[in-house]
Amino acid sequence: MGIINLRQMGVDQTGIITRVKANGELGRRLRDMGLIPGKEIKVQGKAPLYDPVSLRIMGFTLTLRNNEADYIEVEVQ
Amino acid sequence: MSTAIVLAGNPNSGKTTLFNELTGARQHVGNYPGVTVEKKQGTCVSDSGKFNIVDLPGTYSLTAYSLEEVVARDFLVNEKPSMIVNIVDASNLERNLYLSVQFMEMGIPVTIALNMMDVAKKRGIQINIEKLSKLLNVPIVPIIARSGEGKKELLQTIAANMNGKVEPLTISYGYDIDTALDEMEEIIRSSAFLTANYRARWTAIKYLENDSQVIESGKKDNIKVALQLEKIVEKVTSHLLATLDTHPEGIIADQRYGFINSVLKQNVISYFYDKNRMQLSDKIDKVVTNRFLGPIIMVAILMGLYKFTFTYSEIPVGWFESFFGWVGGVADNALPEGHLKSLVISGIIDGVGGVLGFVPLIMFMFLGIAFLEDSGYLARMAFMLDRVFRMFGLHGSSVMAFIVSGGIAGGCAVPGVMATRTLKSPKERLATLLTVPFMNCGAKLPVFALLVAAFFAENEATVMLLITMISWMGALLVAWALRSTIIKGESTPFVMELPPYRMPTFKGILIHTWERTWQYIKKAGTVILGVSIVLWAMMTFPGLPETKTQEFENQRSTITSGVPFQILDELEILEQGNLKVTRKLSAKALAVKESLNQVDFDEAHAGLKNSIAGRIGSSLEGITKFAGFDWRTNIALVGGFAAKEVVVSTLGTAYSIGEVVPEETASLSDRLKAAEGWGPLTAFSLIIFTIFYAPCFVTVVCIAKEAGSWKWAAFSVVFNTALAFGLSVIFYQVGSLILT
Numbered sequence A: 001m002g003i004i005n006l007r008q009m010g011v012d013q014t015g016i017i018t019r020v021k022a023n024g025e026l027g028r029r030l031r032d033m034g035l036i037p038g039k040e041i042k043v044q045g046k047a048p049l050y051d052p053v054s055l056r057i058m059g060f061t062l063t064l065r066n067n068e069a070d071y072i073e074v075e076v077q
Numbered sequence B: 001m002s003t004a005i006v007l008a009g010n011p012n013s014g015k016t017t018l019f020n021e022l023t024g025a026r027q028h029v030g031n032y033p034g035v036t037v038e039k040k041q042g043t044c045v046s047d048s049g050k051f052n053i054v055d056l057p058g059t060y061s062l063t064a065y066s067l068e069e070v071v072a073r074d075f076l077v078n079e080k081p082s083m084i085v086n087i088v089d090a091s092n093l094e095r096n097l098y099l100s101v102q103f104m105e106m107g108i109p110v111t112i113a114l115n116m117m118d119v120a121k122k123r124g125i126q127i128n129i130e131k132l133s134k135l136l137n138v139p140i141v142p143i144i145a146r147s148g149e150g151k152k153e154l155l156q157t158i159a160a161n162m163n164g165k166v167e168p169l170t171i172s173y174g175y176d177i178d179t180a181l182d183e184m185e186e187i188i189r190s191s192a193f194l195t196a197n198y199r200a201r202w203t204a205i206k207y208l209e210n211d212s213q214v215i216e217s218g219k220k221d222n223i224k225v226a227l228q229l230e231k232i233v234e235k236v237t238s239h240l241l242a243t244l245d246t247h248p249e250g251i252i253a254d255q256r257y258g259f260i261n262s263v264l265k266q267n268v269i270s271y272f273y274d275k276n277r278m279q280l281s282d283k284i285d286k287v288v289t290n291r292f293l294g295p296i297i298m299v300a301i302l303m304g305l306y307k308f309t310f311t312y313s314e315i316p317v318g319w320f321e322s323f324f325g326w327v328g329g330v331a332d333n334a335l336p337e338g339h340l341k342s343l344v345i346s347g348i349i350d351g352v353g354g355v356l357g358f359v360p361l362i363m364f365m366f367l368g369i370a371f372l373e374d375s376g377y378l379a380r381m382a383f384m385l386d387r388v389f390r391m392f393g394l395h396g397s398s399v400m401a402f403i404v405s406g407g408i409a410g411g412c413a414v415p416g417v418m419a420t421r422t423l424k425s426p427k428e429r430l431a432t433l434l435t436v437p438f439m440n441c442g443a444k445l446p447v448f449a450l451l452v453a454a455f456f457a458e459n460e461a462t463v464m465l466l467i468t469m470i471s472w473m474g475a476l477l478v479a480w481a482l483r484s485t486i487i488k489g490e491s492t493p494f495v496m497e498l499p500p501y502r503m504p505t506f507k508g509i510l511i512h513t514w515e516r517t518w519q520y521i522k523k524a525g526t527v528i529l530g531v532s533i534v535l536w537a538m539m540t541f542p543g544l545p546e547t548k549t550q551e552f553e554n555q556r557s558t559i560t561s562g563v564p565f566q567i568l569d570e571l572e573i574l575e576q577g578n579l580k581v582t583r584k585l586s587a588k589a590l591a592v593k594e595s596l597n598q599v600d601f602d603e604a605h606a607g608l609k610n611s612i613a614g615r616i617g618s619s620l621e622g623i624t625k626f627a628g629f630d631w632r633t634n635i636a637l638v639g640g641f642a643a644k645e646v647v648v649s650t651l652g653t654a655y656s657i658g659e660v661v662p663e664e665t666a667s668l669s670d671r672l673k674a675a676e677g678w679g680p681l682t683a684f685s686l687i688i689f690t691i692f693y694a695p696c697f698v699t700v701v702c703i704a705k706e707a708g709s710w711k712w713a714a715f716s717v718v719f720n721t722a723l724a725f726g727l728s729v730i731f732y733q734v735g736s737l738i739l740t
């Protein structure tokens, strides 16, 4: 289907990270947690107010705010 | 011989569990020098030798991203431990190895304790440990920290590998970066740049990672070399930006993960099930963080915690009360009348006993919170509440600090302020630690309980709920105000792990609970003891002047002079405590007795008013009357600056001094109800003031320590008191207008 923003992914949708545009502290934090190009992620759920989201990556669960998800591009089927 | 080893690993990897398992009770908690990160140390005595173990803070990486990472790194660099025992979560291998790789790059001997083998097995993850060990070139021991399985082998392996020399791991970061690294390494080595502490290549990597801390110390060490290195970094960076559109640090992270991946791919790890298969934990999350059910469940859990705490702590609180009552009784009989007796009973036993009386309540609260924390639910609360907290400039993780401080009711701001350590951003942290004292800590509860019972007895639950809501609203609004004025700034990322739900272990929870309860007890034993004595002295001295005492004495003589001696005898017997003999005073005797009591009361009253505390209270009355507080309330509130517990006991003393009929001790709430100038309006005004005014002394000290400056501590005292006073005055004045 192409490349979309992580924010636009729906619950239970999976995809492969293609790009992480964040630098500095956020970028470092994202990378430390394994959010780097080539990794498969799955949107696990969203908080009651639709923000933050929880993701499954490398077998563990990670949370992320929508405005942080904006930095991540994902290729979805 | 004992040797120093460190325990390091990701958060939630089971580090604390292993540490407790290894050291048992032989551990103590301190701080890393200069910072507020907790440092746990302990010793482990085993067949393999005696080890001194330092528990490093849990981190995901060794960049200078958070305080914990800096601390962990500094410790490794400065203390040069003989071994890093790297605890790795086998059920989460890939991400955990990211940190291991960084340890190996430092060149310190590493032993991997591969933990959670049971969880990995359950999830159908199979790890070829031998192969992994060979590929990484480090010893690996499978363990289950929770049951202690593998502990012996781990210790043997540590002992066997301790003094071996290790080759630091060298990862290839791709042509551009490797070339730059080689060039930088050469320069660093030839000019002995920072080599006292760091390995040359490691320094080079940190430069490319744009690590502020290393770059800073580089500048201090040798500015010329530092600039040379920065130039190289700049060159690679612009090259990489032009060709690959990424920074070197991005590539370094990619390659580290790439290295891990290449290792794991060599048949090291295999999955029986899909890696991202729904775990039980995920199924729970589907319900527990559900849009509709989530908030309901959260409220239910909090209510449950509340019920649990108050229901089960009632009995032990009663024991404590009777115990202190008994001690007071013993002191009463053993000591002669006079200042010493008054000091021991009113000062020490009532003061300290009042605080220690809350220990069971606090302990049950912490027990419940420890359960929520260790089970993984607290992280879900942060997840669900982040959006709300963020609106006020806080962070989802602030929730923990608020709850520990008494967000649900009955916590303590001291551990609450300390709990802000988990917050990464200094700004959100500051806003949190300045507003958590507004929560209803265990020390304020008795004040509320007293006033509510006296003046709002019909609607106790509703009023308590209202109080909780007021304190939350106040805290959030103040946080918002602070974050949009004096501590403005970006919010920290909410990139956080949601650990799988786990059944907490009994031992883990007990240790957790005890650590926090102990902080509270220490406070009672030290600060509050001192404060009680000072307050007692302030309420006792200076006594009435000679002439005044004489005046009251004269009044007594006047009353007794005209009375027949049989009646005086009757009173004499009463005095000696032989109530049974007298059974009932004759009407005449009773009248005499009452007049005498009135004199006693007047004298005590005059004495209190003349005391230092009384004078302070009276002089403040001029302003506090706008909020409805008289001089006696002022004494109690001044005492509350030291510790909120003191408010109730001081009110008690101030309103009980010179009880008219001591045998019929009316409860304090009855006395307040009867007291002049008291009504629901005054009571609620006092409640508002108590919610918001200056944090207790210990909390202030904590704020100074955690915020890193006394400026913020002073701010919280002045600002909170001004806010509290303003709100109380508004409430009282508006309320008075409406009521009249």
Ligand SMILES: Nc1nc2c(ncn2[C@@H]2O[C@H](COP(=O)(O)OP(=O)(O)O)[C@@H](O)[C@H]2O)c(=O)[nH]1
Residues within 6 Å of the ligand: B010, B011, B012, B013, B014, B015, B016, B017, B018, B058, B115, B116, B117, B118, B119, B143, B144, B145, B146, B147, B374, B375, B502, B503, B504, B505, B508
């Ligand atoms: N099933 C299982 N649970 C474990 C094991 N080790 C630790 N835990 C649990 O994992 C949770 C986190 O452990 P903790 O020691 O607090 O992690 P830390 O954050 O690394 O200090 C706790 O609930 C432990 O009881 C293990 O080997 N197996």
